[in-house]
Amino acid sequence: MNKAHLIAALLATACALPASAATYTFVVAGLGGEPGYEQRFREHAAAVASAAEKAAGSTANVISLSGDAARADAVKRDIKTLAARMNANDSAVIVLIGHGSYDGENYRFNLPGPDLTDSELARLFDELPARDQLIINATSASGAVIERWQKPRRVVITATKNGGEKTATRFAQFWAQAVASEAADTNKDQIVTAAEAYAFATNQIAAAFKAETSMATEHARMEGNDAGRFTLARLGAGEVMPDNPEVAALLSQRGAIELDLNRVKEQKASLPDTQYYDQLEEVLVRLALLQKEIDAKAGGGATP
Amino acid sequence: MMTRTATLVLLLFAATVGAQSIDYDPRRAVELRPCDEHRYHGRSEQARTCYAKLLESPTPIVQAEAAWAVGDIQRANRIFRDTVQNNERAVQPRVRWARLYLQTHQYSDAVELFGEALKVFPNDVHAKLGLASVYAERFEGQARPLVEDALKQDADLIEAHLLTASMDLEEGQLDDADKALDRAMRVVSKEKLPPLEVYTLRASLEMARGNNPDQWIKRILDYNPRxxxxxxxxxxxxxxxxxxxxxxxxxxxxxxxxxxxxxxxxxxxxxxxxxxxxxxxxxxxxxxxxxxxxxxxxxxxxxxxDRIDEFSISEDPVVIGQDTYQVQLRLHKKESDVLRPYVLDLTSRSIQSFSQRYGFKPREPITVELYPDHDDFAVRVAALPGIGLLGVTFGYVVAMDSPSSRPTSEFHWGSTLWHEMAHVFTLEVTDHYVPRWLSEGISVFEEWRTGPTPGVAVTPEAINALEKKQFLPVADLDSGFIRPSYPGQVQVSYMQSGLVCLFIEQRWGFEQLGVLLRQFDGKRTTAQAIEATFKIAPAAFDKEFDTFVRTRFANVLANFEDWQRQMQAARQAIQKERWADAVEPARRAVALYPEHVGGDSAHLMLAKALDKLNRRSDAIVALEDYRRAGGWDPTALRELARWLDEAGRTQDATNLMVSLNYSDPLNAEVHAQLGERLLTAGRNEDALREFQALLALNTLDQAPAHYGMARALREMGDKMGSRRHLLDALATAPHFKPAQALLLKMIEERS
The missing domain is CATH 1.25.40.10 (Tetratricopeptide repeat domain)
Incomplete structure (x- = not known):
């Protein structure tokens, strides 16, 4: 993802999903093969699921499988269970953590017992009623599926650029960090979106390989538009939007100011410095004052 | 036998001739000699015409030599190859073919061919000398035994005497070189051989002695003006x-x-x-x-x-007292904004320290270059001996690895820069006549005494060498750097040289180190300089030094095996997370050998075990001891900073974190934390520097850097700068509440 796309995705957080829509998350930690991986995969899955529950405000919106429970039939069964709870206006987030393999034709997600192939998984995702879908395949060789799983209104993220990157990946570790701390929340709105989490994870992976001065064995990819519309975590005070029409109206005003802000920023190159900063100040002061009002009414950091 | 691949590579060559050295092999064909005579006298055209006539000689080796001499390398190679293929036992053609490879930079192929020749005839002295010349060129220790072996077979081998003299000259053994050249000259006169190479080394010897070489240059140019x-x-x-x-x-x-x-x-x-x-x-x-x-x-x-544009150049004046020095930094654009303030700060401090300690003021601008790609740095030092170097000083130009070129736990760039800056002074004080050992010794000594990681850190390899009596006499210490005779000797020689300087400081006082340095004016050997400075013979100096080091390291020397056992016990206990079992062996290992501060230092194991046992204050003491001994592992010191904070020693923690910039300057978290700490401590300019570095690191989240700069600038009274960075912070992160609060405060103050 280039920088322009990333900025566009980050800015897109201003246009969040409809308030009535819910987000349903399904997390699977596959076969570790050795105790170290088993434990790590389980921990990453737990962190992702916990953030999703907090963001959704309900444990019913999240199903997580790990260890021996994460067998192919259980995956099929639980994904259908979750599908039964959602409708077309909802959004679905699927997170696959663990090892994957690719033989040049088929990708396989490694599970206890029989694996699931990329086409079996694709059929399951296609059966989800939610039109907005975010699928994160954090396994090795996951890049093999990115084109196969693409679909309108679906964002697909893979830990590797293709099926040839077969080394155990670090992507899930940093994805879990992204949704569990403020580090990824670069616009400081107390929400971590998929765009922010992706930017954070890829940045951290590059930094980790650089610090070790070793050759990078994974290069994540993201395909699909507006990853910023998927809320993965709500941080600190900004958990769930209060059911308060007054606050909702203010948040709507805030969205409008954010669009003004984007317009000013887009003009940065064409405006003289003084004028740019004057315009920036005017918009940012409006935003800061409005935020004070929102905080006073919502009792601390309401977020859409 | 010779591989075809190598042959094919050589076939790609066009006419790539450089200077062909003199072939002293008596087996050289007589037909070639009149042509050689022209060549040795610089009569190029006559030589070419003469050799050209031999291109159709019935003797293949003559054809090959003629082709080589006229620059037809491809043809020469083909004939040598065919000759060798037609006669598996051909020795001289192999030796000459190998020489052809040497001229075309294919050293490993040349070594293989010399080896093949020696397999056919193990006593072939010219094959031995060919091999020795490769080793000598690579500064490898096997060169001398081979030459000595050849000389045992034939004491009149002129090339052996020349190689000996050349190596002696490289190692500063001038009297030995003189004798070797005398022997060479006797053979040249007796055999009526061209004296060019002997005269050349004579001229070199004169220069090494600080004398005028003109008489030899004149003789050479009279013989061959080209x-x-x-x-x-x-x-x-x-x-x-x-x-x-x-x-x-x-x-x-x-x-x-x-x-x-x-x-x-x-x-x-x-x-x-x-x-x-x-x-x-x-x-x-x-x-x-x-x-x-x-x-x-x-x-x-x-x-x-071709990639020089990737580097940015800055020029800064450094004012020390009444004097101003110019410092030029050449840093890669991708990291120059982050590194520049720290590199400049350390360079300035080193100029201040060394100009005072050695009484010398730099007379030219000093350039410091940092390379993020070690291979680029290696190109800068390609002509120098020594592998795995971190930095090199060419007088007023310092080139070194950048912190980004190596893992942070392996490379303290601040110490390296300090070391190299000491070279600037030792080289320039002596007009570059300082011997390698003393220049390196003072650099190591200054790392220990005044550098960013003070403490006499001595490696187990050096202790081991000391125990095995492998330390060299001071007069011969340069050879440990130039032509090491065992693996790791270069590193041991660095340590020994540093210890020699430490010994001088302890025995005669620091000032005498400067006096010794100034002895090197191009006319004195190490032995003479030692005698002139300390009024004792080099042998007596060596004896006293030996006593000094053996006393200083008596504990570990007497108990080296015990130290290894304790280290092993502590390591195993740590691995098994049996923290209580690790404490005593680690403590004993530290007591025996506190100077060991490498990656697996007992200090670190002790601190870890104590911390795990909830003995935090003891763990702090352990890491502070480690640091005092010269330890600098950034992970350990970040942990120590955290512990100091928790113990309420905020100021100490902040100072410790400041020091981390000289080992781990590309760590965003350190800059972010340090910026906040310094701001809290009211050290606004320092805080600004940290936030600037954080911003330059171009991290994903730029808002904290801008916000930090806004606050630092505000405290410094720069309202305009503060406003811009505050607005930049909010443009990046519009919901950043602390920045929003400061913005509203700023507006309120303005109205």
Whole structure:
């Protein structure tokens, strides 16, 4: 993802999903093969699921499988269970953590017992009623599926650029960090979106390989538009939007100011410095004052 | 037998001839000798005509030599190859073919061919000498035994005497070189051989002694007015002594008298690069490439020059007392904004410290170059011996690895810069006559005494060498750097040299180190300088030094095996997380050998075990001891900073974190934390520097850096700058509440 796309995705957080829509998350930690991986995969899955529950405000919106429970039939069964709870206006987030393999034709997600192939998984995702879908395949060789799983209104993220990157990946570790701390929340709105989490994870992976001065064995990819519309975590005070029409109206005003802000920023190159900063100040002061009002009414950091 | 692949590579060569050395082998065909005579006297056209007539000689080896001499390398190679293939037991053709490979920079193939010749006839002295010359060129210790072996077979081998003299000259053993040249000259006179190479080394010897070499130069040019190799050889020894400016003058003369001496063009280009003269360097490197496109040194240097625009150059005045010094930094653009303040700060501090300690004020601007790619750095030092170097000083130019070129736990760039800056002073104080051992010794000593990681850190390899009595006599210490005779000897020699300087400081006082340094004016050997300074013979000096080091390290020397056992016990306990079992062995290991502060230091194991046992205050003491001993592992020190914070020692924690910038300057978290700490402590300018570095690191989340700069600038009274960074912070993160609050406060104050 280039920088322009990333900025566009980050800015897109201003246009969040409809308030009535819910987000349903399904997390699977596959076969570790050795105790170290088993434990790590389980921990990453737990962190992702916990953030999703907090963001959704309900444990019913999240199903997580790990260890021996994460067998192919259980995956099929639980994904259908979750599908039964959602409708077309909802959004679905699927997170696959663990090892994957690719033989040049088929990708396989490694599970206890029989694996699931990329086409079996694709059929399951296609059966989800939610039109907005975010699928994160954090396994090795996951890049093999990115084109196969693409679909309108679906964002697909893979830990590797293709099926040839077969080394155990670090992507899930940093994805879990992204949704569990403020580090990824670069616009400081107390929400971590998929765009922010992706930017954070890829940045951290590059930094980790650089610090070790070793050759990078994974290069994540993201395909699909507006990853910023998927809320993965709500941080600190900004958990769930209060059911308060007054606050909702203010948040709507805030969205409008954010669009003004984007317009000013887009003009940065064409405006003289003084004028740019004057315009920036005017918009940012409006935003800061409005935020004070929102905080006073919502009792601390309401977020859409 | 010789591989076909290597042969094919050579077949790609066009006419890539440089200076062909003299073939002293008595087996050389008689038909070639009249032509050789022309060549040795610089009568190029006559030589060419003469050799050309031999191209159709019925004797293949004569044909090959003739082809080589007229520059038809491809043909020479083909004939040598066919000759060798037709006669598996051919020795001399293999030796000569190997020499051809040497000239075309294919050293491993040459070694293989010399080896094949020796398999056929193990006593072939010319194959031995060929092999020895490869080793000598690579500064490998096997060279001397081979030469000595050849001389045992035949004491009249002129090439053996020349090789001996050359190695003696490189190692500063001038009297030995003198004797070897006497022997060589006797053979030359007796056999009526061309004296060019003997005279050249005679001239080199005169220069090494600080005398005028003109009488020898005149004799050489009278014999052969186009003998540029003489100037190239003189330059080689000047480069070995790090006298780069003087080498440049000689190399210019080399290409003047012999414009097609491509090796001299290449060396001149490299040397001009060392001196920072990029444009002229490029001209000579391109000239070298046009005549010899397969020299890796030339190709690498030109590639480096092709990417010179990736580096940014800054020039800053450094004011110390009444004096102003110019410092030029050449840093890669991708990291220059982050590194510049720290590099400049340390360079300035080193100038202040060394100018005072050694009573010398730099007379020219000092350039410091940092390379994020170690291979680029290696190109800068290609002409110097030594592998795995971190930095090199060419007088007023310092080139070194950047912090980003190596893992942070392996490389303390601040200490390396300090070490290199000490070289600037020791080289310039002595007009580059300081011997290698003393220059390195003072640099190591200054790392221990005044550098960013003070503490006499001595490696187990050095202790081991001391125990095995492998330390060299001081008068011979240079050979440990130049031609090591066992693996790791270069590193041991660094340590020994540092310890010699420490000994001088302890025994005679620091001032005497400066007095010793100033003895080196180009006319004194180490032995003479030692005698003149300390009024004792070098042997007596060595004896006292031996007593000093054996006393200082008595504990570990007497208990080295016990120390190893304790280390092993502590390591195993740590691995098994049996923290209580780790404490005593680690403590005992520290007591036996506190100077060991490497990656697996007992100090670190002790601190970890104590912390795990909830004995935090003891763990703090352990890590503070580690740091005092010269330990600098950034992970351990970040942990220590956290512990100090938790113990309420905020100021100590902040100072410790400031020191981390000299080992781990590309760590965003350190800059972010340090910026906040310094701001809290009211050290606003320092805080601003940290936030600037954080911003320059171009992290994903830029808002905290802008916000930090806004606050620091506000405290410094720069309202305009503060406003801009505050607005930049909010443009990046519009919901950043602390920044929003400051914005509203700023507006309120303004109205």
């Amino acid at each position: 003998y540029g190799a003489m100037y190239q050889q003189l330059a080689h020894f000047e480069i070995m002594r790090r006298r780069y400016k003087e080498a440049t003058v000689l190399l210019r003369r080399a290409v003047e008298v012999q414009p097609d001496l491509w090796g001299a063009h290449a060396e001149l280009g490299s040397n001009l690069l060392r001196l920072g003269n990029v444009n002229e360097a490029r001209t000579h490197l391109q000239a070298a490439y046009s005549g010899d496109p397969y020299s890796p040194t030339t190709v690498n240097s030109l590639r480096l020059l």
